[in-house]
Amino acid sequence: MYALKDAYLIREKTCARVYEMYIDMRCFGEGYEEFYKRLSEEGIHFIRGKVARITDQALSEEEKGKLVVICEDTLLGNMLRVPVDMVILCIAIEPRSNAEQVARLFNISHRPDGFFQERHLKLDPVATPTGGVFVVGCCEGPKDITDTVAQALAGAAEALSLISKGRVTLEAAIATVNTALCLGCGRCKEVCEFHALEIVEDETRMPLCQVNEVLCQGCGTCAVACPTGAMSIRHFTEGQILSMVNALVEHR
Ligand code: SF4
Ligand code: SF4
Known part of the structure; x- marks a missing residue:
């Protein structure tokens, strides 16, 4: 879409002849398809095909002193040589490297x-x-x-x-670790998408899981992943849940 906008502005400001080589045209927003159609009707030359080469070697009088874009028009099925004054590469957006x-x-x-x-x-x-x-x-x-x-x-x-x-209310039902059962294996940390868990060393240098109570959202995923039952959610311990199930079953 930004290539279409550039084509429109260049043509409007400079009256230049604009060629747009594309592989796939996707006009995804409201009114964008109409914008593309309008540009086609107003004389922007859309060529479906991947640019193979850009050269300054002229083969004709018309190409002398110009850059020549060589590409295949995949709709017409023939090779094209398009002499131009300037080539603009429309690159893809990438995430930042870090x-x-x-x-x-x-x-x-x-x-x-x-x-x-x-x-x-x-x-x-x-x-x-x-x-x-x-x-x-x-x-x-x-x-x-x-x-x-x-x-x-x-x-x-x-x-x-x-x-x-002015103040933030934290979740009350958050993860809590039974340090007597924790092996420090880190499985809970792997599954926590809120990054609320850390593996630290206790006073005897044994690895132990620690909950960041500000980050924890109480989703319970870590309690399911914990192989030793060391991890549980406050107010939703295994015993409490089983008691609720039992009460429900009795009631029925
Ligand atoms: S998964 Fe369980 S045993 Fe392993 S570090 Fe977490 S709380 Fe400790
Ligand atoms: S309850 Fe959810 S958010 Fe809290 S530590 Fe466990 S997995 Fe992370």
């Missing part, structure tokens, strides 16, 4: 492609598993200016609503 480091610093998740992950695509699109940390704009995935501004406003509103309250 995204992994930033994610670790703020205790947030990222996808395999390196972009940061929101808490829930539809229900909580700018929040992250770490309370008070929000992701907006292209750090979360490629997006245009309109979507970036909308997300930025949402992120700012979420942050303001937290600040205006």
Whole structure:
């Protein structure tokens, strides 16, 4: 879409003849397909095909002193040589190279492609598993200016609503470790998507799991993963849950 916008602006400001080589055209937003059609009708030359080479070796008078873009028009099925004054490469958006480091610093998740992950695509699109940390704009995935501004406003509103309250209420039902049973194996830490667990050493230098009570959301995943039963959720211990089940069964 930004290549289409550039094509439009270049043509409008300079009256230049613009060629746009593309492999796949995806106009994903409202009115974008119409914009593409309009540009086609207004004389932007869209050529479906991958550029094979750019050369300054002229084969004709017309090509002298120009850059020549050589590509195959896959719709017409023939090779083209397009002499131009300037070539603009429209590169893909990539996540920042140290995204992994930033994610670790703020205790947030990222996808395999390196972009940061929101808490829930539809229900909580700018929040992250770490309370008070929000992701907006292209750090979360490629997006245009309109979507970036909308997300930025949402992120700012979420942050303001937290600040205006003046205090943060933490979850009461959070993970707790029975240190007598904990082996420090780290399985609970592996499954905690809120990065609320750390493996530390106790006074005898034995590894032991420690819960960060601010980060813990009480989801209970760690309690399920713990092989020794050392991990449980406050107010939802195994004994309490079994008692509730028993009471239910008795009632029936
Ligand atoms: S999974 Fe259980 S035993 Fe292993 S570190 Fe966590 S709490 Fe300790
Ligand atoms: S209850 Fe959920 S958030 Fe809390 S430590 Fe366990 S897995 Fe992490």
